Amino acid sequence: MKLNLLTATLLLLFLNLSFAQNDVKIQGKVLEQDTNIPLEYATVVVKSKSDNKIITGGITDPKGKFEVEVAPGRYEISVEYISYQTKTFPEQNITKDTNLGTINLALDVSTLNEVMVVAEKTTVEIKLDKKVYNIGKDLTTAGGTVSDALNNVPSVTVDVEGAISLRGNENVRILINGKPSAMAGFGDSNILSQLPAEAIERVEVITSPSARYDAEGTAGILNIILRQKETLGFNGSVTLTAGNPDNLGVSAALNYRTENYNLFSNFGWRYFDSPRNTFTDVNYYDTLEDDGTFSDPEYRRIVETKEVERLNRNYNANIGMEYFLDESSSITGSLFYNFGNDADTSLNFSDRYNNGSIVENTLRREKETEEDNRYQVALNYVKRFGEDSDHKLTADFQFETEKEDGYTYLNEDYVFTDQTNPEPFQIEQEFTKEKKHEYLVQADYVLPLGEDSRFEAGYRGNFKNSNTDYQLDQENLTTGELEINEGISNIFDYTENINAVYTQYGSKIGKFSYLLGLRLENTQLKGTIDSELTDEELNDQYDFPIDTDFNNNYLGLFPTVNLIYNLNTSESGNEESITLGYNRRINRPRGWYINPFPSRSSRTNIFQGNPNLDPAFSSTFDLGYLKRWEKFTLTTSVYYQHETDSFERVQENTGQQTTDGIDIIRTIPINLSTNKRTGTELGLMYTPAKWLRLNSSFNFFQFETEGEFNGTDYGSKNTSWFARFSSKVTLPLAIDWQTSAFYRGARQDAQSDIEGIFSLDLAFSKEILKKKATISVNVRDLLNSRKYKALTTTDFYDSYSEFQWRQRQVNVSFIYRFNQLTNNKDRKGQRGDSGDDMEFEG
Secondary structure, three states: OHHHHHHHHHHHHHHHHHHHOOOEEEEEEEEEOOOOOEOOOOEEEEEEOOOOOEEEEEEOOOOOEEEEEEOOEEEEEEEEOOOEOOEEEEEEEEOOOEEEEEEEEOEOHHHHHHHOOOOOOOEEEEEOOEEEEEOOOOHHHOOOEHHHHHOOOOOEEEOOOOOEEEOOEOOEEEEEOOEOOHHHOOOOHHHHHHOEHHHEEEEEEEOOOOOOOOOEOOOEEEEEEEOOOOOOEEEEEEEEEEEEOOEEEEEEEEEEEOOOEEEEEEEEEEEEEOOEEEEEEEEEOOEEOOOOOEEOOOOOEEEEEEEEEEEEEEEEEEEEEEEEEEOOEEEEEEEEEEEEEEEEEEEEEEEEEEOOEEEEEEEEEEEEEEEEEEEEEEEEEEEEOOOOOOOEEEEEEEEEEEEEEEEEEEEEEEEEEOOOOOOOOOOEEEEEEEEEEEEEEEEEEEEEOOOOEEEEEEEEEEEEEEEEEEEEEEEOOOOOOEEEOOOOOEEEEEEEEEEEEEEEEEEEEOOEEEEEEEEEEEEEEEEEEEOOOOHHHHHHHHOOOOOOEEEEEEEEEEEEEEEEEEEEEOOOOOEEEEEEEEEEEEEOOOHHHHOOOOEEOOOOEEEOOOOOOOOEEEEEEEEEEEEEOOOEEEEEEEEEEEEEOOEEEEEEEEEEEOOOOOEEEEEEEEEOOEEEEEEEEEEEEEEEEOOEEEEEEEEEEEEEEEOEEOOEEOOEEEEEEEEEEEEEEEEHHHEEEEEEEEEEOOEEOOOEEEOOEEEEEEEEEEEEOOOOEEEEEEEEOOOOOOOEEEEEEOOOEEEEEEEEOOOOEEEEEEEEEEOOOOOOOOOOOOOOOOOOOOOOEO
16 A cells, blocks of 8 residues: 555656656757858748657748747757758757757759749739739740830730820829839830830739829829849849841849848840831812912822831940848939930832822931930838838939930932922921939838728929920021021920828728828929020911910829728639729820920921910729639729810911922810710630630720810710730640730721721740740731821811831840749848838739
8 A cells, every 4th residue: 555655656756747847949040051141931840750740840030040949859850941952950859958050051953943033924913002913924025125015914005106005095104113213214105115024023003093102194103013033142134135127135134132232233235126117198178268268289189108217226224232221121222324326217208199190209318316315313211110011111312314315317309390490498407405304302101000000191202304405407598508497496494393292091991991092282384495586476486375484383182092892802712802993183294295396207297385285184983893713813994084174186287388388287285175084994814724824805995075276176075995815825845825916996086087906916935944044936016917097187188197116026035044033021021112002902
């Protein structure tokens, strides 16, 4: 009995001692081999040696440190990180606190090709104020430009002249990484045709912009987000392109990232000859004179055929550094530079008819050269408060400048004529010197209120100035000397200053999210015109009042409302949501729309600005729906826009003639009273199998304008639509084949009926060199059908025109990538500033 009691006592004592033992700690630090950069989010796994079961685990912090607790025993410990070789400690007898010291992980070269940063397919995300299109591997734009990539984004079209439209409306604001940028060309989208498409990571289509954004752009905003590499160490890619017509290019994206800083750069050079052609057929009517009689035109019909060779050489570079001041703040500086050197030559054959017979044929030769230098300096500061990375302050400063020098020589000769002593043509020379400066100062503060609400406020100041020195020299037919045309030559100095403050509040209540904002903007538009002519002489010459020293101020409130309701969200990926947006926007007249001195696209056609233009204001309502299944995504929306004082370009006879008696036609922008636009759009994405992806979108809209100018009614009402379809098929031997088709339906404006346009693109690609490189072949506009065709009718003439900005293009591209890893969460604690307003997605 005593023995049993003693035994029980000893057993109880042993058990008490066993349970009294504390767990021990395993610690360590994980670094990248060679660079000694801490690896955040590396995984630590502890397994039992007896049965190989996982006992516990953990992840490393931003400094690469980890700490786990286990009971004393024998374990196998492994440290893993995606794209790195796993480090294993097979026999560890852990009886007390143990520090494994510094653990260095080496890159696993064999897996590099499987985790390249480029997304495989295009996807769409619906957020409170935008649709986000991740571009993916679009084969048809390989070796192409940003403009080419934008033309494949639903709701967006890029016309034959390179003008960008959103839902058929050209008044769209282009931003780069959320801000105005020299990369977007001071509002001139032509520079986007010089930047490589591979630079784009995603495009945000913002049809209902929040108060954070500038109120400019009645159609909305296209925010182009450029690729950013988060991979540690040195990485990058090189792209080589060759094509026909002549198209040679090389671009490189290089990046070096350490624990404390990130160096990034993009370089590009492009040489291309992009021939274009134009055909016009104009029939002139009799002119009603002041005495009530009609006079015959000098020529009843003029047919012109123009062929242009465009030789372009372009260089661009973007370099910068992001420096991490500490765990919660960083500063980024960058420098962008672009140099363009263009040389265009054109031949314009003109056939002139009377009574159905040709009476004269002339040949006009034009030579145009242009040098364009621009650069941008940008600084960005981000400060995050506490552990909540959404509580932050950002500050931005940008300075941009551009200098453009242009020269045009024009000479026309008779090929034959029925005139006995024909009046000789004047030789003309144009000299244009333009300088632009722009400053941007911006500050934004974001304060989270609980888990699902956020307050934001900020200021933006945008200050622009442009100085255009234009000189026209014309031959004196008596002396043969070139003399300055004092009536047209001028210096136009134009300033646009915009100061804005905004505030907005967003919250999420269950399945419902909302974002309410208000923006206050003050716009100052002022300009001076230096000319040899007096104000009275200018008014007489151009037939409308001209203020050579104007200063206009506009103060406007711009409310925004964005709502989203998630009908369904499941772990399988099925989603369903409804969005509703309202915003008020402004369209400010730009300098070339205001400068009253005409620019001469030819001797007989001029464009003249209107200094009496007022800004246009619009209100837009947008109702959207998203339904996402495992393999299928549907997006659709309906919208209505009402714009007042909208701009419209109209053509009219100036009453002046060339030396050989041809009427001079003027194109001038005016404020029409209203512009109403109603539309609907539909987007479909379907992946029935791994080897097949289908993507389609359709946009239908109706617009109505009302207004008159100089006694002529320019009101019109019509409908138009555009649609695109693309498919990507994986063929045997892992060859990808992509087809993209686009059609824009016929449309009308105040004076013109414009025919529909169809284009078809094809592309093939193959990954080579163990998937480190890709070679692709693409054909843009396979059928050579991307042509603008229009019939314009006025009180003085009717004109049929055909215009082809770029002919069929065939490109071969080779892309080589090195050390490009997947974006494994931001290793500095999510420091990157996305600039998103609210991350509530549908």
